[in-house]
Amino acid sequence: xxxxxxxxxxxxxxxxxxxxxxxxxxxxxxxxxxxxxxxxxxxxxxxxxxxxxxxxxxxxxxxxxxxxxxxxxxxxxxxxxxxxxxxxxxxxxxxxxxxxxxxxxxxxxxxxxxxxxxxxxxxxxxxxxxxxxxxxxxxxxxxxxxxxxxxxxxxxxxxxxxxxxxxxxxxxxxxxxxxxxxxxxxxxxxxxxxxxxxxxxxxxxxxxxxxxxxxxxxxxxxxxxxxxxxxxxxxxxxxxxxxxxxxxxxxxxxxxxxxxxxxxxxxxxxxxxxxxxxxxxxxxxxxxxxxxxxxxxxxxxxxxxxxxxxxxxxxxxxxxxxxxxxxxxxxxxxxxxxxxxxxxxxxxxxxxxxxxxxxxxxxxxxxxxxxxxxxxxxxxxxxxxxxxxxxx
Amino acid sequence: xxxxxxxxxxxxxxxxxxxxxxxxxxxxxxxxxxxxxxxxxxxxxxxxxxxxxxxxxxxxxxxxxxxxxxxxxxxxxxxxxxxxxxxxxxxxxxxxxxxxxxxxxxxxxxxxxxxxxxxxxxxxxxxxxxxxxxxxxxxxxxxxxxxxxxxxxxxxxxxxxxxxxxxxxxxxxxxxxxxxxxxxxxxxxxxxxxxxxxxxxxxxxxxxxxxxxxxxxxxxxxxxxxxxxxxxxxxxxxxxxxxxxxxxxxxxxxxxxxxxxxxxxxxxxxxxxxxxxxxxxxxxxxxxxxxxxxxxxxxxxxxxxxxxxxxxxxxxxxxxxxxxxxxxxxxxxxxxxxxxxxxxxxxxxxxxxxxxxxxxx
Numbered sequence: 001x002x003x004x005x006x007x008x009x010x011x012x013x014x015x016x017x018x019x020x021x022x023x024x025x026x027x028x029x030x031x032x033x034x035x036x037x038x039x040x041x042x043x044x045x046x047x048x049x050x051x052x053x054x055x056x057x058x059x060x061x062x063x064x065x066x067x068x069x070x071x072x073x074x075x076x077x078x079x080x081x082x083x084x085x086x087x088x089x090x091x092x093x094x095x096x097x098x099x100x101x102x103x104x105x106x107x108x109x110x111x112x113x114x115x116x117x118x119x120x121x122x123x124x125x126x127x128x129x130x131x132x133x134x135x136x137x138x139x140x141x142x143x144x145x146x147x148x149x150x151x152x153x154x155x156x157x158x159x160x161x162x163x164x165x166x167x168x169x170x171x172x173x174x175x176x177x178x179x180x181x182x183x184x185x186x187x188x189x190x191x192x193x194x195x196x197x198x199x200x201x202x203x204x205x206x207x208x209x210x211x212x213x214x215x216x217x218x219x220x221x222x223x224x225x226x227x228x229x230x231x232x233x234x235x236x237x238x239x240x241x242x243x244x245x246x247x248x249x250x251x252x253x254x255x256x257x258x259x260x261x262x263x264x265x266x267x268x269x270x271x272x273x274x275x276x277x278x279x280x281x282x283x284x285x286x287x288x289x290x291x292x293x294x295x296x297x298x299x300x301x302x303x304x305x306x307x308x309x310x311x312x313x314x315x316x317x318x319x320x321x322x323x324x325x326x327x328x329x330x331x332x333x334x335x336x337x338x339x340x341x342x343x344x345x346x347x348x349x350x351x352x353x354x355x356x357x358x359x360x361x362x363x364x365x366x367x368x369x370x371x372x373x374x375x376x377x378x379x380x381x382x383x384x385x386x387x388x389x390x391x392x
Numbered sequence: 393x394x395x396x397x398x399x400x401x402x403x404x405x406x407x408x409x410x411x412x413x414x415x416x417x418x419x420x421x422x423x424x425x426x427x428x429x430x431x432x433x434x435x436x437x438x439x440x441x442x443x444x445x446x447x448x449x450x451x452x453x454x455x456x457x458x459x460x461x462x463x464x465x466x467x468x469x470x471x472x473x474x475x476x477x478x479x480x481x482x483x484x485x486x487x488x489x490x491x492x493x494x495x496x497x498x499x500x501x502x503x504x505x506x507x508x509x510x511x512x513x514x515x516x517x518x519x520x521x522x523x524x525x526x527x528x529x530x531x532x533x534x535x536x537x538x539x540x541x542x543x544x545x546x547x548x549x550x551x552x553x554x555x556x557x558x559x560x561x562x563x564x565x566x567x568x569x570x571x572x573x574x575x576x577x578x579x580x581x582x583x584x585x586x587x588x589x590x591x592x593x594x595x596x597x598x599x600x601x602x603x604x605x606x607x608x609x610x611x612x613x614x615x616x617x618x619x620x621x622x623x624x625x626x627x628x629x630x631x632x633x634x635x636x637x638x639x640x641x642x643x644x645x646x647x648x649x650x651x652x653x654x655x656x657x658x659x660x661x662x663x664x665x666x667x668x669x670x671x672x673x674x675x676x677x678x679x680x681x682x683x684x685x686x687x688x689x690x691x692x693x694x695x696x697x698x699x700x701x702x703x704x705x706x707x708x709x710x711x712x713x714x715x716x717x718x719x720x721x722x723x724x725x726x727x728x729x730x731x732x733x734x735x736x737x738x739x740x741x742x743x744x745x746x747x748x749x750x751x752x753x
Contacts, residue, residue, distance in 0.1 A: 222439075222653075251653040254653060289581060294611050295654060296637060305583065
């Protein structure tokens with residue numbers, strides 16, 4: 001049977017009837033400025049992910065809004081524990097207990113995917129969006145050849161014949177410049193960089209619209225890192241898929257991503273065009289991060305880093321979460337949880353940019369409490385129930 | 393200048409592969425001559441598998457060298473026979489490990505590791521002095537108040553704090569040289585710089601030298617005086633940090649420097665996509681080990697192993713091309729020519745010196 005592309009979620013959802021009608025929720029929410037939402041492939045609204053612990057819910061991702069246009073490269077950066085990987089797993093519907101989505105919606109090509117069952121997701125997983133995991137060493141099966149692992153994927157997600165599978169596998173390996181003779185290699189016979197590239201090749205088996213990458217370069221040294229990044233970018237431009245690239249190393253994506261989301265303590269602290277964000281960082285956290293990078297060129301200067309450490313998400317500080325470490329902290333910061341403010345198209349979660357100051361833009365969302373339909377505070381939300389957002 | 397603090401001569405370490413009767417040998421470190429002066433921070437950079445950590449372990453007396461000798465303050469290590477002497481040396485040259493999460497015993501308080509190490513390496517102190525010393529070192533690495541921090545368990549500390557404990561432990565022995573093997577690579581960016589600053593402060597205040605092993609060239613530039621670049625078990629380039637990183641002579645160093653992501657340069661997604669084959673160090677043949685990846689390779693590179701040669705006052709590189717040309721290797725890896733522009737005149741002068749055999753060194 002011919003490979004059935006683009007069958008995806010719309011069929012699946014219609015068949016099962018599990019989803020509510022067209023989401024009124026999204027209509028309510030204003031468009032995020034600076035994004036090409038008319039062509040959005042992914043719309044994340046108010047997404048919250050919590051880990052259920054003995055001490056209660058730990059909000060690892062707290063009301064995150066993101067848009068991704070077709071063919072866009074979005075970098076998500078932040079320190080460990082800021083919730084960037086959890087966000088990514090929340091988007092890819094790969095969360096497993098004790099983590100679960102406690103609010104918000106994830107719309108992929110216009111249809112809700114948060115809360116779909118594995119059976120429903122099977123139609124779109126890998127075909128329409130795929131995930132490249134952090135450590136290829138652990139993500140690849142050490143006792144199976146590359147070809148066998150690709151065959152597994154193809155059998156699970158398509159009805160290609162063995163010959164077709166073999167041809168397609170060789171084709172994607174060539175895409176990432178690995179000689180197809182390595183189809184019969186085991187992972188240990190490949191170098192670290194080749195293993196990562198093989199992972200990317202597997203993610204491209206069905207030419208998805210979206211590839212989600214979780215620090216794919218973190219185990220590589222700088223030279224291999226650089227060449228992998230160049231290759232990802234070339235593939236992305238050639239094949240036109242969108243990328244969400246999670247990393248802790250801001251400078252790594254600086255030359256590759258279109259937009260950048262800086263996360264801190266489960267929230268998006270700043271979201272804007274990569275170039276603009278590097279040249280004119282708005283949030284004090286972003287500024288601090290950028291100042292923490294020693295540069296290889298230019299004058300040598302003393303760097304400070306950011307004092308202190310990220311907050312415990314089980315008990316986030318009242319007010320701004322960055323306030324305890326912030327150099328520009330003021331009294332209101334300690335009590336007011338700042339919403340995202342729009343500053344010349346960039347979004348920044350900092351009271352410095354609050355409306356009323358003449359030079360600053362206006363808030364796009366009033367405040368979390370007044371936000372339309374935000375409903376009860378998140379700790380009141382019981383179970384993950386994506387329909388909640390659709391069926392009121 | 394008198395003897396350097398630590399010096400290696402032809403340091404070599406091979407590992408035999410394939411069990412007891414294995415014939416193949418892996419050349420992890422080949423003929424390395426390294427010098428570390430007093431109060432000097434030296435960076436050892438290179439990709440994974442280049443032998444950086446093997447050198448650290450050789451210097452820490454974890455491995456015995458296959459050939460060659462290490463001299464500490466002029467005395468060869470192979471002469472150290474008694475347990476007392478070896479303990480002395482290890483106290484003088486402690487190591488800080490990469491992973492602060494697995495290098496501390498989770499069942500004991502932080503003070504435990506510190507005090508035990510001191511009992512071993514500084515037997516002249518009594519219990520109270522040891523505690524005072526522990527407090528002093530905790531202060532020195534910025535863990536305050538020391539009394540409270542010493543009573544904590546590792547799980548109560550963040551990664552950055554744990555790594556500071558690692559430095560405090562090393563410092564408690566009043567060392568002369570600290571071997572820091574990727575001490576910040578596991579830490580978050582905002583924390584890293586604080587630790588690098590601790591290293592420079594310790595040099596100023598405690599007169600410690602550092603061997604800073606890393607693959608992060610930018611952080612090496614931030615704290616070190618001298619850089620040693622390793623590739624496939626041998627040194628390919630060494631010299632003052634700014635010389636080496638701003639005007640790299642060896643093609644591998646050029647590749648390494650150009651691969652460092654720099655947010656301050658504009659978007660250049662195109663660049664040489666390096667084939668990145670890992671170097672062959674199992675039974676290597678004669679010839680330059682970088683040759684298969686090198687864009688400038690000439691016939692000589694295939695057959696003759698290049699030796700370190702002077703290309704600047706204290707700037708050495710092991711490359712045939714950098715020598716035989718009248719100028720430095722053309723910087724094909726760089727998109728911008730800004731690094732090249734200032735490099736060329738100086739370099740060609742140096743090369744001429746060299747050709748005429750009047751090397752300034």
